[in-house]
Amino acid sequence: MTHINRNKFEEITLSTQPVFQGRVISLQVDTVRLPNGETATREIVKHPGAVAVLALLNDRMLVVEQYRKPLEKSQVEIPAGKLDAGEDPLDAAKRELEEETGYRCGSIEKICSFYTSPGFADEILHLYVAQDLTKGTVKLDEDEFLECESLSLEEAQQYIREQRISDAKTITAVYAWQAYKLTGSF
Structure with missing residues (x-):
């Protein structure tokens, strides 16, 4: 059976910048290291479910x-x-x-x-x-x-x-x- 590397696409968080904190959601911008070593930003909405x-x-x-x-x-x-x-x-x-x-x-x-x-x-x-x-x-x-x-x-x-x-x-x-x-x- 072939093993699948589920983490090969993982993006490592380098920093998190909080942008907004509301009653229901918050917004943050994360700087991440991509699988190829480059960096990028991700706008992320956090929600309690x-x-x-x-x-x-x-x-x-x-x-x-x-x-x-x-x-x-x-x-x-x-x-x-x-x-x-x-x-x-x-x-x-x-x-x-x-x-x-x-x-x-x-x-x-x-x-x-x-x-x-x-x-x-x-x-x-x-x-x-x-x-x-x-x-x-x-x-x-x-x-x-x-x-x-x-x-x-x-x-x-x-x-x-x-x-x-x-x-x-x-x-x-x-x-x-x-x-x-x-x-x-x-």
């Missing part, structure tokens, strides 16, 4: 519509949010589900984790599927304005075609749901 929930209720997925300022438009997305410092992703997923949709789950399992934009950010997103939902209480953040609705798989696919759903976490969740309906497993 996030969770997202494919919440299934009566063969429909719960989604929220909210305005996304970077896109200058409203988007339909699955419930999601950032991790608080030291928070377990499973606990965060349950919290975000209830805060944004008003539902609690009887069962929840992890589908996968993925990096959202590894070319410039370290944000990792943990995607869960929640089922056996019961009504709880919506608890939106003071600066959060959204509406919750439910979609069939066909409606979600149509929203993707119309770009009403256009974020990676929701598209991933829709395709995971489609695979589940075909195979019986996530």
Whole structure:
């Protein structure tokens, strides 16, 4: 068996210059040594990580519509949010589900984790599927304005075609749901 050198592309950090520290993200510029010995700079967004929930209720997925300022438009997305410092992703997923949709789950399992934009950010997103939902209480953040609705798989696919759903976490969740309906497993 051939051994693969996974570090052959490693970039060694020579220095880090903090640029911005916000409530959610920070920005830094790293000077790195490239594998060929040259140096380059990398602009890096640091993020605490996030969770997202494919919440299934009566063969429909719960989604929220909210305005996304970077896109200058409203988007339909699955419930999601950032991790608080030291928070377990499973606990965060349950919290975000209830805060944004008003539902609690009887069962929840992890589908996968993925990096959202590894070319410039370290944000990792943990995607869960929640089922056996019961009504709880919506608890939106003071600066959060959204509406919750439910979609069939066909409606979600149509929203993707119309770009009403256009974020990676929701598209991933829709395709995971489609695979589940075909195979019986996530």
